[in-house]
Amino acid sequence: MGIDVDIIFKIAGVGLVVAFLHTILDQVGKKEYAQWVTLFGFIYILFMVASVVEDLFQKIKSVFLFQ
Amino acid sequence: MAIEIIKIVAIALVATFLALIVKEQKPNLAFLLIVFVGCSIFLFLADKIYEIILMLEKIAVNANVNTVYLETILKIIGIAYIAEFASQITKDAGQGSLASKIELSGKILILAMAIPILTVIIETIIQMLPS
Numbered sequence: 001m002g003i004d005v006d007i008i009f010k011i012a013g014v015g016l017v018v019a020f021l022h023t024i025l026d027q028v029g030k031k032e033y034a035q036w037v038t039l040f041g042f043i044y045i046l047f048m049v050a051s052v053v054e055d056l057f058q059k060i061k062s063v064f065l066f067q
Numbered sequence: 068m069a070i071e072i073i074k075i076v077a078i079a080l081v082a083t084f085l086a087l088i089v090k091e092q093k094p095n096l097a098f099l100l101i102v103f104v105g106c107s108i109f110l111f112l113a114d115k116i117y118e119i120i121l122m123l124e125k126i127a128v129n130a131n132v133n134t135v136y137l138e139t140i141l142k143i144i145g146i147a148y149i150a151e152f153a154s155q156i157t158k159d160a161g162q163g164s165l166a167s168k169i170e171l172s173g174k175i176l177i178l179a180m181a182i183p184i185l186t187v188i189i190e191t192i193i194q195m196l197p198s
Contacts, residue, residue: 004107005081007107008081008104011099015097019089019092038093041093045100046099059109060148061145063117064142064144064145064148
């Protein structure tokens with residue numbers, strides 16, 4: 001099983017884009033929109049990472065705990 | 068096998084670099100990135116670990132060792148790995164006290180799991196003692 005290098009770059013890219021949008025929206029004066037953009041970016045990444053963490057725990061269970 | 072370590076090191080270095088960049092803007096996203104890379108490196112290694120465990124099991128069956136003991140030891144290794152993983156992540160996020168609680172619970176659970184083995188050892192030693 002290979003490592004998905006794409007997702008690493010995706011996470012970093014989303015982080016940079018969200019930070020950029022946050023700065024732009026802040027300077028335009030839409031502070032609440034900036035907060036929403038940050039929140040959605042965070043949730044998107046959290047979803048991806050959570051699925052991988054679940055995968056990891058399943059793997060540990062099947063390898064070490066014989067279930 | 069030699070190519071794979073180069074692969075893992077390359078991925079880890081790239082991820083460290085990206086995390087350094089993202090950390091200036093959004094520290095929480097950098098943290099998630101590190102969690103992701105840690106998980107995927109372990110998933111990469113899991114198949115190898117499975118082969119090692121199969122070999123250990125075969126040796127234990129050949130040596131007529133009770134497989135319950137080997138199973139317990141493997142479960143202990145699994146608990147230790149999960150606890151270590153979680154405590155490192157929590158420590159990276161700056162919650163040292165929570166990390167030490169995770170380590171403590173890992174130790175307690177390992178000790179509870181090792182009770183049958185410990186009982187057998189103590190009984191054997193008591194039998195060896197001249198009465």
